[in-house]
Amino acid sequence: MTHLFYLDNSQKQTKNNEFYNLKCLNNLLPVILRNKNYHPYYYYSNVSIMNEHDIFYPNVMITTRYVFTYTNDHNQGILYKLPQIVNAYKEKFDTYLKEAECFMTRNSWTNYLTDTQTLFDTHVITQEIMTTPCPTYVFEESDLSIMRKALKDFFPNKEEFIKDFQKFGYYWNEVFYPQHSDIFHIIYTVQGLYYTAKTGYLHDIPPELFNPLSLEDRLTLLRKWREFCKTHPYVMMADMPYLSETSTTYFQLTNQSFHIIASDSTGTLANISIKEITLVEAFKDFIDNVVKKNAYSKEDEIKLIDECIKMIEMEM
Numbered sequence: 001m002t003h004l005f006y007l008d009n010s011q012k013q014t015k016n017n018e019f020y021n022l023k024c025l026n027n028l029l030p031v032i033l034r035n036k037n038y039h040p041y042y043y044y045s046n047v048s049i050m051n052e053h054d055i056f057y058p059n060v061m062i063t064t065r066y067v068f069t070y071t072n073d074h075n076q077g078i079l080y081k082l083p084q085i086v087n088a089y090k091e092k093f094d095t096y097l098k099e100a101e102c103f104m105t106r107n108s109w110t111n112y113l114t115d116t117q118t119l120f121d122t123h124v125i126t127q128e129i130m131t132t133p134c135p136t137y138v139f140e141e142s143d144l145s146i147m148r149k150a151l152k153d154f155f156p157n158k159e160e161f162i163k164d165f166q167k168f169g170y171y172w173n174e175v176f177y178p179q180h181s182d183i184f185h186i187i188y189t190v191q192g193l194y195y196t197a198k199t200g201y202l203h204d205i206p207p208e209l210f211n212p213l214s215l216e217d218r219l220t221l222l223r224k225w226r227e228f229c230k231t232h233p234y235v236m237m238a239d240m241p242y243l244s245e246t247s248t249t250y251f252q253l254t255n256q257s258f259h260i261i262a263s264d265s266t267g268t269l270a271n272i273s274i275k276e277i278t279l280v281e282a283f284k285d286f287i288d289n290v291v292k293k294n295a296y297s298k299e300d301e302i303k304l305i306d307e308c309i310k311m312i313e314m315e316m
Helices: 020-034 083-098 109-120 141-150 158-183 190-199 215-231 277-294 298-315
Strands: 002-007 039-044 059-062 067-070 077-080 104-108 126-129 184-189 235-238 250-253 258-263 269-274
Touching (some): 020 104, 020 277, 109 158, 126 277, 158 184, 184 277, 190 215
Parallel strands (some): 002 039, 126 184
Antiparallel strands (some): 126 250
C-alpha cells in the first residue's frame, strides 16, 4: 500500500494544542509495524499539490479496479468503477507522488547493528534514548556466550546476529568509541536499570525472543556498565517514568534523521527511519528537555548502579 498525505511545516499547533505531524506519526507507526509493504509519502500543505487538489471529497482510495472518495468523518463517499475514471485518478496520484518525500522506511530489526555502524561512520552527533543498560556497548568477545544463551533458539537468524554482534563489538570498542565518544550521547532510565537488575530482561529484545539473564550474567552486565558510565561523560541516566521500563522502543537521533526501534503487540520488531525535519526537531527538543530536567549527576548515577549490583549480590 502506498499512502500519500500532507504535513504542516508551519510549526503551529492545532486547536487542541497538538503537534499535527507528531499525531500523524503516532497514527502511522502501528501501520508500518504491522505491514512491511506499507509505504507512506508526504507533501507539505503549502506545495502545489494542495493547490491542485480539486477532488469533490478530500480523501481518495485507489485500487486496481476502483476509486473511492470520502469525507474526513467517513460518513459520505463516492465509489467509481469506470476504467477511465480509475486511470485518471491513478495518473494524478502518480503525478503527486513525484512531488512527495518518503515519510518513513522500515528495515529489519536484525540489521540494526549494521545500520547503527553506518550511522556512526557519518561522524555526526547522535543521541540515543533507551531504557535498560545495553550489552551491545559493553560486552566483549568473551561475553558472547551470555548472548547466545539468552537468545532463544527460534530468534531470527540467531547465529548470524551473534556474528554481527561480535563485529559491532570490535568496531565499537576498537575503532569508533575511543576516538568519537563526544559525538555519541546515550540516555538510559533509572526505571530500566532497576528493571534489568530485578528481572534480567533488556530493552533491546522482547521477552518472547529472550531468556532473562541469570543473576551472574546480570552482575557481569551491570559491573561493565558501571565502568562504561563512569568513564564516559556522555552516558547519562535520567528519570523517565512515562517511558515504560518494559518497552522495546528506543530512539537514535541526529540533526538530519531519527530511528525508532519498536515492536507491535505481536512482538514484531522493526527499525523505522524518519527524516521529516519538523519531527527531527521536535524529538531533539524532547531529548534536550529530558537532559536538562531529568538527568542524574554522574555521582548519583554510579551510586544507583552500585545499589543494583549489591541487590543482585545479595540474591546470589
